[in-house]
Amino acid sequence: MSPLLTIAGINKSFGSTKVLQDVSLDIENGEFLTILGESGSGKTTLLRIIAGFENADSGSLTMQGSPLDSQPANRRNVNTVFQHYALFPHLTVFENIAYGLRAKRIAAAEIKTRVEAALAQMRMSEMAARRPAQLSGGQQQRIALARALVNRPALLLLDEPLSALDASLRVHMQGELKALQRETGITFVFVTHDQEEAITLSDRIAVLRNGGLEQIDTPRELYNRPRTAYVAAFIGKANLLPNGMAVRPENVQVVVPGSAPVGSTSQSWIGTVKRIVFAGASDLIEVDCSDGLVISARVPSGGSYPPIVQLLVAAEHLISLS
């Protein structure tokens, strides 16, 4: 099956600042793709180029076989959920959701049915006559989602939509988002700087760094086989070893020196325990090895260790980085 959207060789500069450098990726039909990056990585610019608010300096966008670049934002079969929702303050919730359908000159009766269905889906039916300013942040978030989804776009873009919500609501909305994506089958492109959010929500994650695509893979692949030191450290915790390898803390075994079972062990260090950090179900033990190398190991909670320990890593747990 051909991809829904092909992004090929996108470059973008603002003045002398290069924001995107040769970004290419395919977005598959029906997937939940997250563009993950720190602030300044160019992730929002990439989203704005897909939406049509910015033009790339070079490169192309192809949607279902036809060029997307030449279309203005209002002709693209793409809708956006904005970071601060961007609900129209002078319109009711109903009219906000109906906005896109009215622009497409859909019959009034159908608009009514579809808007009411969208409100019901978000469990916001009683709010139809309210204005955005009379809604809480979470409710505004749902209306922004409904306003975009009611148009049944081929592609839904979400620009850090959860960043304005408090932590507990955020986790709740993550679940709703995921469920909504499964229900509608619409392709989601989700931009975030939060790697945990990316891991729990996404089918695939594209990691952007300084405007370049670092790696694109499933969350599991990204975690188990990060290709670069940046990805290894950004997705979860990782110990970067001097030989261009990395190892996850949970794959480092801590033993009393000299009691090492020889065999599958490929690397071992001896060092002094720097500190033990309580991390809920487990502890993180930081061991100061020679030459300034500090290795963290995840160990069962509440254990006690001698001041000097030996660390062991099995060969299959070593990740080689490029």
Place this chain on the structure above:
Amino acid sequence: MYSRAYQRLVSIPPLLWVSVFLLIPYASLFCISFWQVRSQQIVHEWTLHNYAQLIHNPVYLEVLGRSARIAASVTILALLLGVPLAYFVCMRAGRFQNLLYQLVIIPLWVSYLVRAYAWKTILGGNGVLNTLLIHVGILHQPASFFLYSPFAVILTLTHIYTPFVFLPTYASMAHIPKALVEASSDLGASPVRSFWTLIFPLSLPGIVAGATFAFVLSLGDFIAPLLIGGPNGIMISNIVVSLFGAAYDWPLGSAISLCILILVVVLISTTESIEKRLQLGGAR
């Protein structure tokens, strides 16, 4: 907290200002409008004669009606020019935004009189317009109807008061978050549709304020009709000016002034309440 004595002390200058420049003049205007003139002397005898004259002499109502028509025409033209201009400068001009904004503002630094006089030289018999039309061959003789007509007054006042519509409209539009305009486009609205469904309603408070400026200021204008209005372009303020001057009928002049004042106050409070309602509607 400031002491009571200090509070009293600081409130004296504004109270003085308001009394000397507002309360006393309005009170005297009110009183004089009920007095009368007898053998070139204003006598302090109370009468409704001035107001009766206002109603019975058709000249006053006619001129007032013409002034209102001129002011309404100026308002409509200034809206038709000022609102699209504000939209263009604010939303579409890109890197020329600041330059264009300054170009609209600069004429305001030039004296009103100079601008009105400029139109006299443009529209006059040997003026720029006639010279051009003769040069091109459209006219064979200078046309006299450009100058000294309600048309000339409307043209001049429109030129002078369009920035007064532009400025508050621009301020309103500049306050519309860019994300809203993008959202509108994202949802499939063309630029024209975005203007009517989003930008226009959200900048209505500024547009109403600008229209009020244009109407009230041109209703009370007397320089433009004096310089370029001619006998058919006389406006109500010219009558008031002559009543206070050559005609020496302060009571009638006061009565007319008071009527205009009440008209303007009613108008301003109406548009103000409209603006407030619009702003509440926008914010809630």
